[in-house]
Amino acid sequence: MLKNVSKIVAISVVASFLITGCAVTPQPFLENEVKEQTQKDMTLLNEVVVPITKPISLDEAIERGTNHNLQKRVKVLETALSEKQLDLVYYDMLPNLTAAAGYSERNNYAASASTSFTNGNPQSLGANPQYSVSQDKERTTADIGFSWNILDFGLSYVRAQQQADKFLIAKEKEKKVEQNLSQEIRRAYYQAVSSQDLLKRIQPMMIEVNKALGDSKQVQNQRVAKSPMEALSYQRELLDILRSLHTLESSLISAKIELAELMGLKPGIEFELADKVEKDYQIPEFNMNIDEMEKLALENRPELAEGRYQVRISEKELTAAKLKMLPGINLNTSLSYENSDYLLNNDWYSYGANVSWNLLNVFKANEYNKIAKTQIEVAKEQQLALSMAVLSQVHLSIVKFNQAKKEYFLAKDYLTVADDIYNLIQVQNDLNVNGRLILIKEKLNDILATLRYSSSYANVQNSYGRIFASMGIDDKKDVIQAK
Numbered sequence: 001m002l003k004n005v006s007k008i009v010a011i012s013v014v015a016s017f018l019i020t021g022c023a024v025t026p027q028p029f030l031e032n033e034v035k036e037q038t039q040k041d042m043t044l045l046n047e048v049v050v051p052i053t054k055p056i057s058l059d060e061a062i063e064r065g066t067n068h069n070l071q072k073r074v075k076v077l078e079t080a081l082s083e084k085q086l087d088l089v090y091y092d093m094l095p096n097l098t099a100a101a102g103y104s105e106r107n108n109y110a111a112s113a114s115t116s117f118t119n120g121n122p123q124s125l126g127a128n129p130q131y132s133v134s135q136d137k138e139r140t141t142a143d144i145g146f147s148w149n150i151l152d153f154g155l156s157y158v159r160a161q162q163q164a165d166k167f168l169i170a171k172e173k174e175k176k177v178e179q180n181l182s183q184e185i186r187r188a189y190y191q192a193v194s195s196q197d198l199l200k201r202i203q204p205m206m207i208e209v210n211k212a213l214g215d216s217k218q219v220q221n222q223r224v225a226k227s228p229m230e231a232l233s234y235q236r237e238l239l240d241i242l243r244s245l246h247t248l249e250s251s252l253i254s255a256k257i258e259l260a261e262l263m264g265l266k267p268g269i270e271f272e273l274a275d276k277v278e279k280d281y282q283i284p285e286f287n288m289n290i291d292e293m294e295k296l297a298l299e300n301r302p303e304l305a306e307g308r309y310q311v312r313i314s315e316k317e318l319t320a321a322k323l324k325m326l327p328g329i330n331l332n333t334s335l336s337y338e339n340s341d342y343l344l345n346n347d348w349y350s351y352g353a354n355v356s357w358n359l360l361n362v363f364k365a366n367e368y369n370k371i372a373k374t375q376i377e378v379a380k381e382q383q384l385a386l387s388m389a390v391l392s393q394v395h396l397s398i399v400k401f402n403q404a405k406k407e408y409f410l411a412k413d414y415l416t417v418a419d420d421i422y423n424l425i426q427v428q429n430d431l432n433v434n435g436r437l438i439l440i441k442e443k444l445n446d447i448l449a450t451l452r453y454s455s456s457y458a459n460v461q462n463s464y465g466r467i468f469a470s471m472g473i474d475d476k477k478d479v480i481q482a483k
Helices: 002-021 031-046 058-068 070-092 150-221 228-253 255-262 290-300 302-324 361-428 433-471 478-482
Strands: 096-105 138-149 328-338 347-356
Touching: 058 150, 058 255, 138 150, 150 228, 150 255, 150 302, 150 328, 150 433, 228 255, 228 433, 290 302, 290 361, 290 433, 302 361, 361 433
Parallel strands: none
Antiparallel strands: 096 138, 138 328, 328 347
């Protein structure tokens, strides 16, 4: 008895040490590990996939963004992951093939005796029972088994079809990301065009304003001005202009950084844009029939394609619900081996089949069917609601495009007037203090008018691209050009 207690205590102590040794504690990254990973990240970010050898056009900017934008690459990897999950589901349809091997040993033989069983009770073994042995102290076993549940195969087949549709949904999401990215690049590109041109005009003007401000202070200090109030008012207006220039510079200076990020370029890489701010842009025209546009949108929008696949997934769920009601039929066979000296046959085949049926599923059948049918109806209603939203976006894109063109022509007329006023003030400037202030003001007005003009043209381009995005197609497709 004491010996058994000692064994229990020893086993408990060993188990305690093992559990303590397996305890998990938080392990933060070491400083050198963080530095090493940071260096790797910086190396990857500094790599320019395609060197920049010439000014970048809009088409090239979109191509670079499509191929190298990090967010787009994440979406591509998610699609690839979905495809790998589809491969895994295919394996679920295969039978189970299990191999096992083992070794066991005991300190004595598993000897046993037998006695008669009479009237519901075993007879006494007697004083000298006869023991028999049918198992070695040391045993080596091996087994390879094959089993296949037909019901699981059917369910796995349905799940594989659903996963295939989920993969197609992932592809549509990738397509949507690409379309949104193209729209973002188009918007950022024309903002950067304005920035590239206007920053070259703002910085010299800042120098000019600062010089005028310094001259005014010098005149004030020398008491040459007619009145201190006049000099201070002049300086206040110059400071207001300078503040406006700084605000304008802040809004423009980040445009190229944003464009670089969308194209997958590391911030700080220098590049020039092929487009410039022009005095007279060529406005794109669009004359497609609205009925044809609605048809194209319903056929090509990625969101609607996702909805169609989701309806099909829900329909497959109804099939899965019906399969769950059926009994499971399991087929199995195996090849076994044991190295026992007491066995006549050390290796043998075995095979069989069994049927199992959870009878409670009969009571769940009606609820399963209701849930599956409700999912189908919800998916179909969502599809109809989304179709209505898509059609609204098509009509709205045309309205916004026409409105953007109106704003562009108004901004163009305003810029023409601002240019004429600025040129007139330049001619009439008599180099006195007030004349110089008016000239600076009109130069600022001319810059702001140019900004509004270039922004309105960017809005026209964005609205034009949004028309095609609302139909889920590229604006360079042959079908559109044929229209």
